[in-house]
Amino acid sequence: MERIGKLPKLYLAIVFIILYAPIFYLIFYSFNSGGGMSDFESFTWEHYAAVFEDKRLIVIVLNTIIIALLSALLSTTIGVIGALAINFMRNKKMRNAVLSLNNILIVSPDVIIGASFLILFTMIGVKLGFASVLISHIAFSIPIVVIMVLPKLSEMNPTLIDAARDLGATRKDVMTRVILPFIQPGIFAGFFLALTYSLDDFAVTFFVTGNGFSTLSVEIYSMARTGISLTINALSGIIFIVTVALVIGYYALNRKMKAPLAGVKK
Amino acid sequence: MTRDLNLMERLPMKNNRLRSIYSVPYAAWILLFVLAPIALIVYYSFFDLTGNFTLSNYRNFFTSVYLQLTTSSFWYAFLITLFSLLIAYPTAYFITKTKHKQLWLLLIIIPSWINLLLKTYAFIGLMGLYGPLNALLEVVGIGKQQILFTDFSFVFVSVYIFIPFMILPIFNALDKLNPALIDASRDLGANSWTTFKRVVWPLTINGVKSGIQVVFIPALSLFMITRLIAGNKVITLGTAIEQQFLVTQNWGMGSTIAVFLILFMFIIMLFTTGKERGATGNGKNR
Amino acid sequence: MKSIFQAAILILLVSGILIFINHELNEGGSSGKNTITVYNWGEYIDPDLLKQFEEETGIKVIYETFDSNEGMMGKIEQGGTSYDITAPSEYMVEMMAEKNLLLPLDYSKIPNIKHIDPYFLDLPFDPKNKYSVPYFWGTVGIAYNPTLLEGQTFESWDSLWDPTLKQRVILVDSARETVGMSLNSLGYSLNSTNLDELREATDKLKALTPNVKAVIGDEVTQLMVNNEAAISLTWSGQAADMMYENDDINYVVPEEGSNLWFDNFVIPRTAKNIEGAHAFLNFMLDPEVAAQNADYVGYSTPNLSALELMDPEVVEDERFYPDEETRSHLEVYKNLGLELLGVYNELFLEFKMNLR
The missing domain is CATH 3.40.190.10 (Periplasmic binding protein-like II)
Structure with missing residues (x-):
């Protein structure tokens, strides 16, 4: 693979600086002994200490992560099935119709999704709380997965399947050994963006939650009127650092395990 | 895309029933979480505040206020999509060229996992009159600028939010691009631009289209940013719906606007899938 | 796989x-x-x-x-x-x-x-x-930062319309407060149900457009604390939050009257x-x-x-615990019914669309 030049490096550097600027800004002020995100007074760890003292906050953070992971996993599963179904549709008109239906939840503002899901849940008698929030997050993350997987499916060369079939592969083999590996990047993209959807959502969760169950977004938005405390900044800082560490750690581990195989390439 | 359609027939299916069993969860999702809410929205859109059947909501939509909102929503969604694409394409391309591309790609997504409201507050601080950005402008000699509450800040922050959604599908398309194809094109004497236009772009068009869909469609109904970053100087259909549902509690009118949003989305889908055929045509000519 | x-x-x-x-x-x-x-x-x-x-x-x-x-x-x-x-x-x-x-x-x-x-x-x-x-x-009033201004004061709502305040004023994204402020400045009731009065208030509000920097919500606290904004229409509770973090800020309830919430x-x-x-x-x-x-x-x-x-x-801070005299000018919102609430919001939307 060709080496990356100076100009592209600079370009990427700028993109990354902009992407991380607001996060570093948040983390910077999490060390502020003053009350808010301006006028840095002096350095303190007190907001970090406050995070670990607040058991309710920790429970909420864990709730948020559990919901995000499970909803992303399940929506990815259903979304991949959906993408396969759409891709294999014979009737082009039907295909477009289903694809449009798929995108409705993306275009609908959260208030509408939240309100209509709430009506739906109370109608069929789902108890508001963990289950209703999980189901809603799965529901609004499915379309993004479908959209991420579809282009990979349409890129796939049908001769691959023919070849596999000629070699006597069963239906299951074709799926697990040919199709899924090929669309894997699309699946991962869908999964990660589903995580984003879940972690970012406020309005839908607000409507469908209840019985003491809360997520971080709901908590943060409802603080807006009286002012978001720097404890939340500190918390975001911790989450951010842990996430980056996990991602880099996982990546390094993965490479190490694969290294003996890939070693020759280097 | 007749190519894909054949794909299905080539799959060794025992029978169709087995295949449809697998599709049940997705079909159930469409039924419960897409069709049912739409039915509800369409139903509500025919009622006024007092609960009487009426068509007045639809009549209201065609007043100048909502038409103006529609055009401005489309205009800003267009700008946001355009800039997202312009920034995301090279980013995705350069990332495919890096050594640890999977890692860099993940690092693009991670910022989107931090709460949006917090990041927006951070932007208010960063772009403020006494914020770091203005300090930089002053050092460079441009001097203090009002950045917040302008079209620039609105489009900038929106692009910031949507950029991972654009980068991912484009990266996936570029990543699998066979370098031999590009070499072949070069060997045949094509310059970089021709190579890009004739070889790279057509092969990544599906990824780009996915990106456009997941940016343009939600950008139509953006809210919150319109208030926090644009100070309500930009108002979109999403803002209007939110107001109707939460403040005015006129669910009828809110639903009517939502019905139109969904209609617009269907039109966009028709438009983009229409284009799809053309693109494949190009590909075949190649 | x-x-x-x-x-x-x-x-x-x-x-x-x-x-x-x-x-x-x-x-x-x-x-x-x-x-x-x-x-x-x-x-x-x-x-x-x-x-x-x-x-x-x-x-x-x-x-x-x-x-x-x-x-x-x-x-x-x-x-x-x-x-x-x-x-x-x-x-x-x-x-x-x-x-x-x-x-x-x-x-x-x-x-x-x-x-x-x-x-x-x-x-x-x-x-x-x-x-x-x-x-x-609490009340609704004007929070302002004298260090960023040239001696203007805000005993009256009308002082917001001062032509020297171009792009300085932040309004709150809420129809009852903002239209209500305009109604108050004209000497009408906050709970006005008279469509002519509401129209007049909206037109007066539109005349404020050159002075309006933004129409926002709770974020106003941060903007005032950061010195990004000099004047804002705000609730007393939020003004207290602002003053807690930035000593320069002051809060006043204009004499024509205001809201008691x-x-x-x-x-x-x-x-x-x-x-x-x-x-x-x-x-x-x-x-x-x-x-x-x-x-x-x-x-x-x-x-x-x-x-x-x-x-x-x-x-004893009269800004947050006002005396009898000030209290007598304050009005509590009445529930005007959804229909009129809709009218307030439509007029407010008209004003906001006029901002650009």
């Missing part, structure tokens, strides 16, 4: 562990008989008081938060939840009472009501305080533990508790006995 399944199993494993940890942390979070669920604005109560209440009464408090009156009502109206206490603003108390979403209070169980200033009791939005007890109150505790129809809810109300009205809470939240308390326990400097 293998990596997909591996990843899926890993995620399930991690989720399982997290669920377990969460369960341990929640220790007996099962909603037994002696719990109450309090549904309040975020950061709007001193968390130490919740602990104190739990220790004193043995009733466990589950605390949930909302970010708008309307969102809160939407949830209570739809049901499926069991909130025992919630905190609507005054107009929302009226609306919820109208929709039959509230339970009448039993004052034999809330003896501490005697500590509340009679001035704040028996108001039109809830006659005889059948459903609500006041929690915090309340946040109140009510027991919604969804309540399961009505006994516990009353105990909670009585606890919150205890002077010492109210004083500590007012100190934490920074808003004005209606609890007369609590005022005696508080820092005199705070209590």
Whole structure:
């Protein structure tokens, strides 16, 4: 693979600086002994200490992560099935119709999704709380997965399947050994963006939650009127650092395990 | 895309029933979480505040206020999509060229996992009159600028939010691009631009289209940013719906606007899938 | 392919562990008989008081938060939840009472009501305080930062229209407050139902356009603290937050009159533990508790006995505890009905679309 030049490096550097600027800004002020995100007074760890003292906050953070992971996993599963179904549709008109239906939840503002899901849940008698929030997050993350997987499916060369079939592969083999590996990047993209959807959502969760169950977004938005405390900044800082560490750690581990195989390439 | 359609027939299916069993969860999702809410929205859109059947909501939509909102929503969604694409394409391309591309790609997504409201507050601080950005402008000699509450800040922050959604599908398309194809094109004497236009772009068009869909469609109904970053100087259909549902509690009118949003989305889908055929045509000519 | 399944199993494993940890942390979070669920604005109560209440009464408090009156009502109206206490603003108390979403209070169980200033009791939005007890109150006024201005003052709403204030004024993204401010400046009532008056107020508001920097919500606190903005139309509670962080800021209620607002505790129809809810109300009205809470939240308390326990400097601050004379110019919002609320919002939208 060709080496990356100076100009592209600079370009990427700028993109990354902009992407991380607001996060570093948040983390910077999490060390502020003053009350808010301006006028840095002096350095303190007190907001970090406050995070670990607040058991309710920790429970909420864990709730948020559990919901995000499970909803992303399940929506990815259903979304991949959906993408396969759409891709294999014979009737082009039907295909477009289903694809449009798929995108409705993306275009609908959260208030509408939240309100209509709430009506739906109370109608069929789902108890508001963990289950209703999980189901809603799965529901609004499915379309993004479908959209991420579809282009990979349409890129796939049908001769691959023919070849596999000629070699006597069963239906299951074709799926697990040919199709899924090929669309894997699309699946991962869908999964990660589903995580984003879940972690970012406020309005839908607000409507469908209840019985003491809360997520971080709901908590943060409802603080807006009286002012978001720097404890939340500190918390975001911790989450951010842990996430980056996990991602880099996982990546390094993965490479190490694969290294003996890939070693020759280097 | 007749190519894909054949794909299905080539799959060794025992029978169709087995295949449809697998599709049940997705079909159930469409039924419960897409069709049912739409039915509800369409139903509500025919009622006024007092609960009487009426068509007045639809009549209201065609007043100048909502038409103006529609055009401005489309205009800003267009700008946001355009800039997202312009920034995301090279980013995705350069990332495919890096050594640890999977890692860099993940690092693009991670910022989107931090709460949006917090990041927006951070932007208010960063772009403020006494914020770091203005300090930089002053050092460079441009001097203090009002950045917040302008079209620039609105489009900038929106692009910031949507950029991972654009980068991912484009990266996936570029990543699998066979370098031999590009070499072949070069060997045949094509310059970089021709190579890009004739070889790279057509092969990544599906990824780009996915990106456009997941940016343009939600950008139509953006809210919150319109208030926090644009100070309500930009108002979109999403803002209007939110107001109707939460403040005015006129669910009828809110639903009517939502019905139109969904209609617009269907039109966009028709438009983009229409284009799809053309693109494949190009590909075949190649 | 293998990596997909591996990843899926890993995620399930991690989720399982997290669920377990969460369960341990929640220790007996099962909603037994002696719990109450309090549904309040975020950061709007001193968390130490919740602990104190739990220790004193043995009733466990589950605390949930909302970010708008309307969102809160939407949830209570739809049901499926069991909130025992919630905190609507005054107009929302009226609306919820109208929709039959509230339970009448039993004052034999809330003896501490005697500590509340009679001035704040028996108001039109809830006659005889059948459903609500006041929690915090305040006014709407102008927060401004003299160090960024050239000596302008804001005793009158009209001074916002001063042509030297180009792009300086921040308005609040709420129709009743902003249109109401314009109505007040014309000498009309905040609760005007006269369409001509409303039209006149909107036109006057449009004339303010060159001075308007932005129309925003709660973010105004940060903008004022950062010196990004010099003047803002704001609630007294938020002004107090601003002044807490930036000493330069001042707050004034213009003389033509303004709004007097309340946040109140009510027991919604969804309540399961009505006994516990009353105990909670009585606890919150205890002077010492109210004083500590007012100190934490920074808003004005209606609890007369609590005022005696508080820092005199705070209590004597006329900006947040205005005298009789100022109070007489203040009006409480009336529930104008959805139709008129729609009119206010349409006019406000017209003004906002005119901003560009």
